[in-house]
Amino acid sequence: xxGITQSPKYLFRKEGQNVTLxxxxxxxxxAMYWYRQDPGQGLRLIYYSQIVNDFQKGDIxxxxxxxxxxxxxxPLTVTSxxxxxxAFYLCASSMPYNxxxxxxxxxxxxx
Amino acid sequence: SQQGEEDPQALSIQEGENATMNCxxxxxxxxxxxxxxxxxxxxxHLILIRSNEREKHSGRLRVTLDTSKKSSSLLITASRxxxxxxxxxxxxxxxxxRLAFGKGNQVVVIP
Numbered sequence: 001x002x003g004i005t006q007s008p009k010y011l012f013r014k015e016g017q018n019v020t021l022x023x024x025x026x027x028x029x030x031a032m033y034w035y036r037q038d039p040g041q042g043l044r045l046i047y048y049s050q051i052v053n054d055f056q057k058g059d060i061x062x063x064x065x066x067x068x069x070x071x072x073x074x075p076l077t078v079t080s081x082x083x084x085x086x087a088f089y090l091c092a093s094s095m096p097y098n099x100x101x102x103x104x105x106x107x108x109x110x111x
Numbered sequence: 112s113q114q115g116e117e118d119p120q121a122l123s124i125q126e127g128e129n130a131t132m133n134c135x136x137x138x139x140x141x142x143x144x145x146x147x148x149x150x151x152x153x154x155x156h157l158i159l160i161r162s163n164e165r166e167k168h169s170g171r172l173r174v175t176l177d178t179s180k181k182s183s184s185l186l187i188t189a190s191r192x193x194x195x196x197x198x199x200x201x202x203x204x205x206x207x208x209r210l211a212f213g214k215g216n217q218v219v220v221i222p
Contacts, residue, residue, distance in 0.1 A: 031208060042199060042212040043154075050208055058209070090153055096208050099144060102153035 003027070006091050006103035013078070013085065013110050021076045021106045023091035030095060032074035036060060037088040037105075046089075049074055050096070078108065086110045123219045130187040132216045134200035135180075141205045143176055143183050148197045148215070157185075157198075192222045 004025040013019045023032065031050045035043040045058030049068040063082025068074055074093075078085045088107050092100040124130050134143070142161045146154040158174045160167045160183065167174045173186040187194055197217050201210040 033209070035212075040214075042214040043201075044212075045209060048209055088151075092154075097141060097203065099156040099159050100154075100210065101156065102146075104153045105151070107151075 004091060004093055004101050004103040006089075006106050008106060009104065011106055011108045013108060015110060016080045018077055018079050019108070021078070021089055021091075021108070023074045023076065023103060024072055025074075025093040025101070025103075026072060027093055027101060028071070029093035029101070030071070031093060032068065033092045033094075033100065034058075034064070034066065034074070034076045035090045035092065037090060043090060046076065120214070121217045121219075123221065124190055126190060126192055126220055126222050128190055130190050130194070130218055130220075132185045132198055132200075132218070134183045134185070134213055136183075136202045137181065138204065139178075140202045141207070142203050143174075144201045144203070144210065145172075145174060145183075145185050146199045146201065146212075148199065150196075154199065187218075190218075190220045192220050194218060195220045 007022045033048040034046040037043050044060050046064050047055055047058055047066040049055035052068055052071050055066050055068050065077045086109050088105050090105045091103045094100040142159055144159045145157040148154045158167050158169050160174050160176045171188045176183045197215040199212050199215045201212045203210050
């Protein structure tokens with residue numbers, strides 16, 4: 001059953017905590033992406049990776065960090081430096097210059 | 112970074128009617144893509160149209176691209192209640208392999 005998965009579905013963070021969102025794909029895609037979506041808004045790119053062990057900042061990378069140690073996995077850490085982290089986080093993967101496949105998302109809430 | 116901008120932002124139609132959404136962008140693109148998002152879910156890819164293409168069809172969906180006007184339209188024919196969703200356009204620049212999303216169009220189809 002091929003696809004892209006994200007966990008957890010819901011995540012609650014206390015102020016000052018770092019939290020890590022998981023993203024895994026078994027589509028053998030080279031590229032992976034992390035987006036943030038706020039209510040009623042479009043998607044904004046946080047980080048993306050076109051190949052293992054390499055990644056680039058997107059438009060809103062401050063307060064976030066990523067790693068790409070395996071082709072299948074692209075975890076996102078929301079650090080305490082991100083002052084307004086409450087949002088819906090979406091992970092996607094693709095082959096170069098083709099459509100992106102999205103996971104179901106993680107909803108992060110700061111308590 | 113460049114963004115697609117959809118117009119109109121919200122659309123309410125009766126089942127069986129057609130729905131048209133437009134998207135404009137600012138600079139030359141490699142391709143333009145349309146996605147659908149049901150409430151609280153990930154995005155689903157609908158159609159990708161490349162810069163050298165003018166029109167594409169997929170089932171009840173028709174997408175046009177006018178590179179001289181830097182605009183695209185998505186037409187959903189014979190709409191159904193299940194078409195109720197938000198629709199996003201996204202543009203990919205040459206050599207970029209990342210997407211810039213618009214803010215989305217919310218479509219409500221009334222049974």
